[in-house]
Amino acid sequence: MKYYIKLLRPKDWAKNFFIFVPSFFARHIFIAEKIEHLLAGFVAFCCIASSIYIINDYRDIDDDRKHPLKSKRPLASGKVKPSYAIIICIVLIILGSALAVLANPNCHFLFILVVYFFLNLAYSFGLKNIAILDMLILATGFVLRVKGGAIITHVDSSDWLIIMTFLLALFMAIGKRRDDLLLKASSGTEMRKSVSGYNLEFLNTMLGLFGAIIIVAYISYTVSPRTIVRLGTYRLYYSSLFVIAGIMRYMQVVFVTQRSGSPTDILYKDRFIQITIFLWILSVFILLYLPNSPIFN
Structure with a gap:
């Protein structure tokens, strides 16, 4: 049974928490x-x-059988039969579609899921082999999650929110591709065809560039007059400290410890990142949900 659960990659479901972001910033997170x-x-x-x-x-x-880690996946290792995997896939598609209609009866959210499905299907069937495009598709998937969350709760997904989500996802994808490139250099085996379109100099430059852009974008968002009026506080920039710390830590993981293969693995295993994310959420929560806290008086 554990191999069938592993087939679903439940640890990667953490990415889907982006669906809650629009409601969190709209102060709707506690509406039952x-x-x-x-x-x-x-x-x-x-x-x-x-x-x-x-x-x-x-x-x-x-x-996947050539990859030191991916070779342990249920299908690559032979622990799950391909025919069983296809049946599970069909069941998941039906269940996901039904839940999408339940979440949003007018089917706008279902449309987002359909776009996400076919975009990733195209990715699996060849687009993932095109350098740069592969990372753009991955980042677009996170944007669709945010848009989906906004549609379900009927809140506005601001331009800033969409931009920062896209930039952050692209930033993490660059780190992952860098790890793929290092793996190719150490093993001599090309694990991903798109890797041939990258080199360390290019990816290192992109990491530094997007890290800086994310920080500037977030600070610009927090001090934007529109944001201040919409959220009712000018103090949101306080939370920038944790964004900066998180970006610095991720770059440290990429360049110093050389273990950026999976952003979700970093999320689950890196205590520094976990504490930084928790403090960021806590700071934004206090600023948006507890504006009359004694801290600000």
Whole structure:
């Protein structure tokens, strides 16, 4: 049973928490009805994402067997039969679609899921082999999660929120591609065709560039007059400290410890990153939900 669970890649479901971001910033996170719909949407995204993972693993069985880590995946290792995996994939697609309608009866959220599914299907069937485009598609998937969350709860997903989500996802994707490149250099085996379109100098430059852009974008968002009026506080820039710390830590992981292969692994294992994210969430929560706290008086 554990191999069938592993087939779904539940640890990667953490990416789907981006669906809650619009409601969090709109101060709707404690409205019971909206949370119920968001949870249904979250599970729907998990189902569709897992179906894509299965399709991707099915297509990459031979390549994954050459990878030191991916060779342990259920399909590549032979622990799960391909025919069973396809049946599970179909069930997940049906369940995800049903939950999407439950979360948003007018089917706008379902449309987002359909776009996400076919975009990632195209990625699995060849677009992932095109350098730069592969990372842009991954980053777009995070934007769709945010848009989906905004649609479910009928809140405005600001331009800044979309931009920062895209930049952050692209930043992490660059770090992952850098790890793929280092793996190719150490093993002599090309694990991903798009890696041939990158080199260390290019990826190192992109990491530094996007790290700086994310920090500037976030600070600009927090001090924007529109943001101050919309959120009712000019102090949101306080939370920039944790954004800067998080970016610095991720770059330290990439350049110093050389273990940027999976952003989700970093999230689950790196205590510094976990504490930074927690403090960022806490600071934004206090600033948006507790504006009359004695801290600010």
